[in-house]
Structures are given as structure tokens and as C-alpha cells.
Amino acid sequence: MINRGEQLAKLSQEHEASLVLAKALLEVAERADEQELLATIDKLKTYNDEELELHFQHEERTVFAPIFKEHREHIPFATALLKDHGEMRRLIPNLHIGAAREQIHYFAELLRKHTLQEEQELFPLIAEQFTDEQLAAIVDFTPIH
Numbered sequence: 001m002i003n004r005g006e007q008l009a010k011l012s013q014e015h016e017a018s019l020v021l022a023k024a025l026l027e028v029a030e031r032a033d034e035q036e037l038l039a040t041i042d043k044l045k046t047y048n049d050e051e052l053e054l055h056f057q058h059e060e061r062t063v064f065a066p067i068f069k070e071h072r073e074h075i076p077f078a079t080a081l082l083k084d085h086g087e088m089r090r091l092i093p094n095l096h097i098g099a100a101r102e103q104i105h106y107f108a109e110l111l112r113k114h115t116l117q118e119e120q121e122l123f124p125l126i127a128e129q130f131t132d133e134q135l136a137a138i139v140d141f142t143p144i145h
């Protein structure tokens, strides 16, 4: 029997990695070394393809969808968080060296803010209010490639 909230462990681990990445990205933007900025654009695209997009899908299908159906008082909060997903999805393919420093800085701040809101505000709500079936669906999620 797992404790309520432990179903969120995988997403929370990914959040820890996102916070580490956001900190590193802020340092890259600060240094503004052109080669490093270029390499970081590539790194971010790979991170998006291999991790972030799947993380977003996991949350959208198993966290946000049940909120829209059955925890409707949290729709405004979920909508704001979904807007962040959209903004990050738009930003990654548009990264380019001419604006890389500002874009990477902006992305890092957004990723950090978004991740902290989910981890500190959204996940405690879910752990408390989701049904056992809804929490189990978070663990059982398999992404569609």
C-alpha cells in the first residue's frame, strides 16, 4: 500500500531535475558565451524531446484532465499552468542564436516558476483531493509516442 501522494514521486523527481536545469540555464545566460549558448539550444531541444514533452503529457492526461472533469474549483489554476506548457512548447522550437541569451533566461525563469507552483501548490492539493483511482492513473500512465 503506497501512501497518498507517493503516486506523484516520478513527476516530482522530474521537477527536481527541471529545477537543477533551470539554475544551470540561468548561469549560461549570465555567462553569455556564444559557443555555450549554441550548445545549450541543442541541449534544450533534446531535453524537450526526451523529457519535457513527455512530462507535460503525463501531467495533462493524468493531473489536468481530472481537474477539468471532477475538481472544477481548480480550473483557473490548472488553466494558468497549461498556458505555461504552451509557452514553453512554443519557445523551444524558436530558440535561435540571435536572441539565445534572452530566450534561455526567459525559459529558465518560466520553467522554475512553473515547476515550483506545481510542486508546492498543485501537488499537495492533488494528494489530498484526488480519488484513489485518479492517483493510480498517475502511476499507470504510459506516453503515446
Ligand SMILES: [Fe+2]
Binding pocket: 056, 059, 081, 085, 114, 118
Ligand atoms: Fe507542468
Ligand SMILES: [Fe+2]
Binding pocket: 011, 015, 055, 059, 115, 118
Ligand atoms: Fe511539472
